[in-house]
Amino acid sequence: MxxxxxxxxxxxxxxxxxxxxxxxxxxxxxxxxxxxxxxxAGGIDKQIxxxxxxxxxxxxxxxxxxxxxxxxxxxxxxxxEEAMASGQVDMAGAWYNHTIEFQAKGKAVEDVVQLSGAPGxxxxxxxxxxxxxxxxxxxxxxxVTDLGSGTDTLTQFMAAKKGVKTGQFHRLAVGAGSTAVxxxxxxxxxxxxTTQPTVAAIEKKGVGASAVDLATTDGxxxxxxxxxxxxxxxxxxxxxxxxxxAVQKVxxxxxxxxxxxxxxxxADIAGKLPAxxxxxxxxxxxxxxxxxxxxxxxxxxxxxxxxxGPKTALATEQMVGTVTSSVDLSKTFTNEFAINANKKxxxxxxxTPAGANG
Numbered sequence: 001m002x003x004x005x006x007x008x009x010x011x012x013x014x015x016x017x018x019x020x021x022x023x024x025x026x027x028x029x030x031x032x033x034x035x036x037x038x039x040x041a042g043g044i045d046k047q048i049x050x051x052x053x054x055x056x057x058x059x060x061x062x063x064x065x066x067x068x069x070x071x072x073x074x075x076x077x078x079x080x081e082e083a084m085a086s087g088q089v090d091m092a093g094a095w096y097n098h099t100i101e102f103q104a105k106g107k108a109v110e111d112v113v114q115l116s117g118a119p120g121x122x123x124x125x126x127x128x129x130x131x132x133x134x135x136x137x138x139x140x141x142x143x144v145t146d147l148g149s150g151t152d153t154l155t156q157f158m159a160a161k162k163g164v165k166t167g168q169f170h171r172l173a174v175g176a177g178s179t180a181v182x183x184x185x186x187x188x189x190x191x192x193x194t195t196q197p198t199v200a201a202i203e204k205k206g207v208g209a210s211a212v213d214l215a216t217t218d219g220x221x222x223x224x225x226x227x228x229x230x231x232x233x234x235x236x237x238x239x240x241x242x243x244x245x246a247v248q249k250v251x252x253x254x255x256x257x258x259x260x261x262x263x264x265x266x267a268d269i270a271g272k273l274p275a276x277x278x279x280x281x282x283x284x285x286x287x288x289x290x291x292x293x294x295x296x297x298x299x300x301x302x303x304x305x306x307x308x309g310p311k312t313a314l315a316t317e318q319m320v321g322t323v324t325s326s327v328d329l330s331k332t333f334t335n336e337f338a339i340n341a342n343k344k345x346x347x348x349x350x351x352t353p354a355g356a357n358g
Contacts (some may be wrong), residue, residue, distance in 0.1 A: 035246035041093030048120030096229035099332035108237035118220035123212035129190035129289035134158035143174035143192030216297035226312035255341035262301035301340035310358030
């Protein structure tokens with residue numbers, strides 16, 4: 001999971017009402033019988049997590065009969081997946097791999113719709129670092145959003161696949177946005193793993209270039225050995241079982257959003273997002289659109305968990321030692337809601353679905 005990444009300007013915008021959580025009781029029905037669901041995203045201004053806000057701005061939550069109250073992780077605050085697990089919110093916009101980590105800790109959490117087949121990350125390295133791939137990580141300082149985050153796990157996994165042990169390089173928490181850019185500029189890190197629009201800002205300033213592509217499904221397959229399920233919607237299994245109607249409506253809205261993304265240009269998508277997401281102190285709107293055009297391939301068109309994805313995620317957790325116990329992958333995700341959503345819309349699914357064993 002990508003931790004506490006928003007800039008102060010984004011937080012201010014959200015606080016003013018673009019994506020706030022309020023005190024309505026979670027999963028409850030409004031005056032017209034519309035269920036209310038609280039969803040926290042792991043950095044709602046990031047391109048990898050754009051579907052949650054896009055669905056709101058397109059009016060799809062309302063169209064499909066659910067009131068979704070969006071909120072976001074903040075620097076130094078609780079992570080989206082932890083807020084969901086503790087009951088502070090009903091759903092988390094977070095990476096799928098957290099379901100595996102929760103199961104290993106004895107907590108039942110599942111992925112109800114899969115939005116991307118890649119982490120959406122790039123390993124951005126300075127020229128003088130000499131890093132061209134994870135094989136060059138030895139002796140380097142590698143920036144991750146936070147220690148214990150998804151970027152931390154992926155960094156260790158990529159190194160291990162190239163025979164570089166965790167003790168042979170240094171991991172540094174650098175956040176994202178301006179702090180990640182500064183880590184490269186100030187020489188505190190040789191590389192940072194980060195997402196758009198931070199990637200575009202790093203490239204524009206000339207302080208780093210992409211050494212490893214984890215931003216597209218094809219890139220993830222090349223670097224990790226298979227599709228890596230990134231952005232998704234996670235919820236506690238007990239909550240899902242007692243709120244299936246609300247879950248289905250949220251998934252209906254997000255599947256419709258994924259289809260909209262698949263059939264529209266990067267410029268169209270940017271035009272539907274809050275202005276502060278696509279143009280700020282890091283990037284211009286043109287930068288944002290260019291970056292999205294490059295990395296749009298991470299998004300799945302139908303919300304289906306791709307075959308092999310859960311196995312790849314489990315392999316990363318096992319290789320870095322995060323998970324050492326046996327895991328029942330069939331309990332970490334479901335394609336039921338996404339399949340129903342596609343049928344309802346008369347859409348043909350193109351993603352090969354994962355089976356019970358991932």
